[in-house]
Amino acid sequence: GAVVSQHPSWVICKSGTSVKIECRSLDFQATTMFWYRQFPKQSLMLMATSNEGSKATYEQGVEKDKFLINHASLTLSTLTVTSAHPEDSSFYICSASRRQGRNQPQHFGDGTRLSIL
Amino acid sequence: AQKITQTQPGMFVQEKEAVTLDCTYDTSDPSYGLFWYKQPSSGEMIFLIYQGSYDQQNATEGRYSLNFQKARKSANLVISASQLGDSAMYFCAMREGGGSNYKLTFGKGTLLTVNP
Numbered sequence: 001g002a003v004v005s006q007h008p009s010w011v012i013c014k015s016g017t018s019v020k021i022e023c024r025s026l027d028f029q030a031t032t033m034f035w036y037r038q039f040p041k042q043s044l045m046l047m048a049t050s051n052e053g054s055k056a057t058y059e060q061g062v063e064k065d066k067f068l069i070n071h072a073s074l075t076l077s078t079l080t081v082t083s084a085h086p087e088d089s090s091f092y093i094c095s096a097s098r099r100q101g102r103n104q105p106q107h108f109g110d111g112t113r114l115s116i117l
Numbered sequence: 118a119q120k121i122t123q124t125q126p127g128m129f130v131q132e133k134e135a136v137t138l139d140c141t142y143d144t145s146d147p148s149y150g151l152f153w154y155k156q157p158s159s160g161e162m163i164f165l166i167y168q169g170s171y172d173q174q175n176a177t178e179g180r181y182s183l184n185f186q187k188a189r190k191s192a193n194l195v196i197s198a199s200q201l202g203d204s205a206m207y208f209c210a211m212r213e214g215g216g217s218n219y220k221l222t223f224g225k226g227t228l229l230t231v232n233p
Contacts, residue, residue, distance in 0.1 A: 032219060034219070034220070034221075042225070042226075043208065043223045043224060043225045043226055044162075044208070044223045045223075046220060046221070046222075049220065091160060093160070093162065095162070095221075097219050102148065102150050102169060102212070103150060103167050104219075105152055105164040105167060106152075106164075106219065106221060107164065108154075108161060108162035109161075110159075110160060110161045111160040111161065111162075113160070
């Protein structure tokens with residue numbers, strides 16, 4: 001069964017709205033979670049690493065004021081797209097590793113399709 | 118330079134036949150891990166198989182096996198006895214280093230279509 005839950009699955013909203021996406025680890029504690037963005041027919045691009053109890057680490061070119069990440073508990077990370085515009089429309093997906101270790105895969109949520117009108 | 122290269126944008130295979138999806142990687146780190154994920158049209162990312170840089174044997178998981186050629190820096194995914202449900206995007210990904218660095222770098226993916 002799913003080990004990472006992401007909500008909502010779909011969001012359609014007007015330009016200028018802020019949108020919050022939740023990522024939960026279901027039966028394990030995740031000190032680190034990852035947020036990716038995927039455009040149609042393209043690969044996953046890492047946006048940021050979410051660290052429980054501390055600031056997120058953003059990848060180069062990702063606006064931290066635009067994409068706010070909060071990892072307030074060991075099972076929940078949130079991504080808020082602030083004042084969203086049509087160019088922010090994309091597929092956002094989070095992941096976490098169930099256990100530490102080099103060979104441990106990241107488990108992904110089902111993703112959120114964001115459409116800004 | 119790209120760290121993960123998947124040279125096949127699309128592949129077609131007949132049901133019940135085997136197919137190989139190519140992946141080459143670039144790293145100077147002696148410690149790394151290679152992962153394959155499947156992404157159906159619904160969007161979720163499904164972990165398939167893992168190969169560590171120090172692993173002596175090629176990884177296998179059911180119908181999935183990884184043809185790991187370290188000197189060539191390739192980690193091709195082999196799917197045996199293809200099924201219609203195998204039609205999806207397939208991504209190769211790499212994690213470099215050890216410790217707490219869990220960042221993954223993904224290739225551009227290969228769209229596999231299984232024909233009946």
